[in-house]
Amino acid sequence: MTLDVEQANGSLPGSPRSTSAFKKALTASPPGRARLQIVARDLGYSVQVKERKKGEVTKHILKDVNAVLEPQRTIAVMGASGAGKTTFLNVVAGFAKAKGVSGSITVNGEDMDGAKMRRVSGFVHQEDVILSTMTVREALVFAAMLKLPGSVPRPQKVARALSVARLLSLGACLDSLVGDSLTKGISGGEKRRLSVGMEMVTEPAVLFLDEPSSGLDAFNAFKVVHILRSVAHHHGRTVVFTIHQPSSEVFHLFDDLLVLAAGQVVYLGPAEGMVEWFASLGYRCPTYTNPADYLFMEILNASRFRAEEGSDASLQGGGGGAGGSRSADGAAIVLPPDPAAAALAPAGPAAATAAGRGLEAGDPGARDVAAEAEAEAGTEAEAEDARIEGLIAAWKKSPQAMRLLRSFRQGGALEDSGIAREALTRHAPFWLQLLLLCSRAARNAVRNPLVLRGKLGQTVFLSLVVGLIFLNVSDDLTGVQDRLGSLFFLIVQGMFGSVMGVLTVFGAEKVVFQREYGNGMYGLPAYFLSRWLVEAPLHIILPVMSACIVYWMIGYQNEPDKFGWFALTMVLMDACGAGLGIFISCLFNDLSMALSVAPMFLLPLMVFSGFFVNSKSIPPYFTWIQYISPMRYGFVAVSVNEFTGLQINCTPQQECAPGYDGEAVIANLGFADQGGPPRNTGILFAILVGLLGLAYVALWGAVRRLGK
Numbered sequence: 141m142t143l144d145v146e147q148a149n150g151s152l153p154g155s156p157r158s159t160s161a162f163k164k165a166l167t168a169s170p171p172g173r174a175r176l177q178i179v180a181r182d183l184g185y186s187v188q189v190k191e192r193k194k195g196e197v198t199k200h201i202l203k204d205v206n207a208v209l210e211p212q213r214t215i216a217v218m219g220a221s222g223a224g225k226t227t228f229l230n231v232v233a234g235f236a237k238a239k240g241v242s243g244s245i246t247v248n249g250e251d252m253d254g255a256k257m258r259r260v261s262g263f264v265h266q267e268d269v270i271l272s273t274m275t276v277r278e279a280l281v282f283a284a285m286l287k288l289p290g291s292v293p294r295p296q297k298v299a300r301a302l303s304v305a306r307l308l309s310l311g312a313c314l315d316s317l318v319g320d321s322l323t324k325g326i327s328g329g330e331k332r333r334l335s336v337g338m339e340m341v342t343e344p345a346v347l348f349l350d351e352p353s354s355g356l357d358a359f360n361a362f363k364v365v366h367i368l369r370s371v372a373h374h375h376g377r378t379v380v381f382t383i384h385q386p387s388s389e390v391f392h393l394f395d396d397l398l399v400l401a402a403g404q405v406v407y408l409g410p411a412e413g414m415v416e417w418f419a420s421l422g423y424r425c426p427t428y429t430n431p432a433d434y435l436f437m438e439i440l441n442a443s444r445f446r447a448e449e450g451s452d453a454s455l456q457g458g459g460g461g462a463g464g465s466r467s468a469d470g471a472a473i474v475l476p477p478d479p480a481a482a483a484l485a486p487a488g489p490a491a492a493t494a495a496g497r498g499l500e501a502g503d504p505g506a507r508d509v510a511a512e513a514e515a516e517a518g519t520e521a522e523a524e525d526a527r528i529e530g531l532i533a534a535w536k537k538s539p540q541a542m543r544l545l546r547s548f549r550q551g552g553a554l555e556d557s558g559i560a561r562e563a564l565t566r567h568a569p570f571w572l573q574l575l576l577l578c579s580r581a582a583r584n585a586v587r588n589p590l591v592l593r594g595k596l597g598q599t600v601f602l603s604l605v606v607g608l609i610f611l612n613v614s615d616d617l618t619g620v621q622d623r624l625g626s627l628f629f630l631i632v633q634g635m636f637g638s639v640m641g642v643l644t645v646f647g648a649e650k651v652v653f654q655r656e657y658g659n660g661m662y663g664l665p666a667y668f669l670s671r672w673l674v675e676a677p678l679h680i681i682l683p684v685m686s687a688c689i690v691y692w693m694i695g696y697q698n699e700p701d702k703f704g705w706f707a708l709t710m711v712l713m714d715a716c717g718a719g720l721g722i723f724i725s726c727l728f729n730d731l732s733m734a735l736s737v738a739p740m741f742l743l744p745l746m747v748f749s750g751f752f753v754n755s756k757s758i759p760p761y762f763t764w765i766q767y768i769s770p771m772r773y774g775f776v777a778v779s780v781n782e783f784t785g786l787q788i789n790c791t792p793q794q795e796c797a798p799g800y801d802g803e804a805v806i807a808n809l810g811f812a813d814q815g816g817p818p819r820n821t822g823i824l825f826a827i828l829v830g831l832l833g834l835a836y837v838a839l840w841g842a843v844r845r846l847g848k
């Protein structure tokens with residue numbers, strides 16, 4: 141069942157040894173029945189953007205894209221930077237905002253929406269987002285455990301994860317941490333391969349990859365694409381990926397090619413047919429030139445390349461031609477004029493424009509039309525736009541595109557067998573998700589000792605400072621003020637500290653959650669619950685520790701039940717702060733925004749907590765705030781707890797009213813009818829449940845907002 145990893149590592153991709161080993165590694169799902177054909181009809185995608193002079197305008201990123209992506213084939217999506225490759229992938233894979241999408245996507249004849257598409261596919265995003273405290277082995281096993289069917293036994297899942305790791309040359313760093321910008325871990329290329337592996341290990345029916353080879357050396361890029369080709373060919377998968385600058389070896393691994401320019405199709409078909417198509421438009425790829433380089437340098441970016449040429453005095457004038465090449469590392473190299481290439485070059489743009497008007501390349505009339513179009517265009521940018529428009533129009537009128545449209549109209553020619561159940565990925569059962577998420581979160585906490593130490597240090601330090609400031613409060617009138625001040629400070633600090641702590645930690649962690657949830661690894665309930673289960677001990681231990689330090693340093697009433705209520709209130713304040721922190725963090729995608737907005741939520745809750753403004757003198761339009769303020773209930777609970785039964789021994793100078801005691805203080809604060817600690821901690825508990833509910837909904841909204 142498992143791949144002979146050493147063999148696979150030691151042999152070149154393509155060699156019989158590595159291919160058969162790979163086939164052995166991926167045998168868990170039946171290939172035939174999960175074949176999926178994706179059809180995009182008149183696909184468009186637009187967004188609203190604000191422009192300085194025009195205000196809000198609609199930007200069409202994709203337009204009229206008609207394409208069929210066949211199973212058992214690799215489909216490379218190519219195009220100049222900004223042509224819409226990533227957008228195309230996101231739209232087809234169901235990761236784009238639905239309201240911007242027009243046209244239709246069907247799979248085996250079934251209409252698809254984003255959620256449905258994500259159930260049959262895996263997606264490797266352009267940016268690698270992997271929890272930094274996991275090792276390569278753990279990340280792969282985690283993905284395999286969560287996304288492979290429950291019928292696959294655990295040892296096989298682990299073996300599969302390890303096989304894929306070694307197949308992607310990750311064997312040497314299996315136990316290295318992924319790392320991040322602060323903690324060095326695996327290299328960028330290794331991280332890229334790990335992202336590919338985490339999706340590949342689950343062997344979805346459709347695999348989308350956004351630049352799977354970026355950051356890889358030529359050999360590893362070849363290896364990755366070769367593996368993808370094996371996945372497609374031997375397992376009937378539909379593999380669609382965007383790619384920049386493939387080497388000619390990599391280019392020849394592609395089965396099909398979709399070339400986009402300005403968000404529209406300029407070629408779709410077998411990769412080897414691309415050269416022929418563009419040659420028919422006058423762009424003849426010279427022998428021994430990498431077709432992908434020619435596509436980028438001479439067809440998609442011709443004027444930009446020429447502009448750079450023109451700016452160098454040592455370079456040839458006019459014609460453009462194949463005057464450039466690429467070094468082994470992909471950097472542009474400008475060569476001396478090549479008369480042969482120059483002779484071929486002018487036909488290119490001209491013919492494309494001409495073909496758009498239904499003329500044959502090479503036809504003298506075609507050149508005139510193109511020259512006319514370019515002359516009309518005026519500036520160089522306009523000429524380039526006209527040339528690209530010509531390429532788009534030429535493709536729309538091509539026999540291949542016409543055939544595709546005809547087959548759309550007639551139906552039947554395209555796959556309409558529906559989606560087999562085998563193709564649908566299923567979540568692991570809830571309990572397994574919970575178990576894996578809890579153990580990962582616990583490991584994450586242990587491997588992030590700084591966060592833990594920071595929280596511990598902050599708790600001890602602040603508690604000692606407060607304890608020393610209010611050390612041994614007296615039992616006279618000054619003591620009343622000190623008791624109130626210290627209680628209020630502890631309540632506010634308990635909530636503020638917790639909100640800010642959660643905002644910073646969860647703000648960073650949320651990105652990983654959004655990515656993994658979007659990739660269908662686990663559900664929201666399991667994540668939410670695991671987070672609280674793992675964090676709960678901290679939300680209990682730290683406030684209780686703080687209570688232990690300050691309670692006797694300050695000298696509150698020395699009674700066990702009073703300490704108990706005090707500590708419980710502190711725990712609830714901390715937990716409420718955590719709930720509010722998650723809620724605020726999910727309202728904003730940006731961490732700094734969330735941090736700067738948090739005081740706006742906290743300050744009103746603090747002001748109307750009963751310390752600054754007596755509840756009886758709060759203006760009517762603000763009274764509602766006190767009823768939703770956890771700080772108010774917390775402050776009432778600890779104040780009533782502390783002052784009930786407290787004897788106040790005023791000094792003669794303090795002129796206290798006769799019988800002035802703790803109960804009188806409670807009455808002065810307006811807390812006499814607010815109930816004692818049991819009632820107020822009960823309300824705090826209810827608020828905590830409400831905040832957790834809000835946090836859950838906000839988290840759900842955050843993943844929906846990203847269209848994931």
Ligand SMILES: Nc1ncnc2c1ncn2[C@@H]1O[C@H](COP(=O)(O)OP(=O)(O)OP(=O)(O)O)[C@@H](O)[C@H]1O
Nearest residue numbers: 187189199201219220221222223224225226227228
């Ligand atoms: N949400 C958005 N708002 C505004 N413009 C956008 C948005 N998304 C994409 N674009 C624009 O649409 C165009 C296509 O973007 P896309 O990321 O799909 O290009 P690409 O071909 O993948 O480019 P690259 O190869 O550089 O990654 C770009 O001009 C980009 O700036």
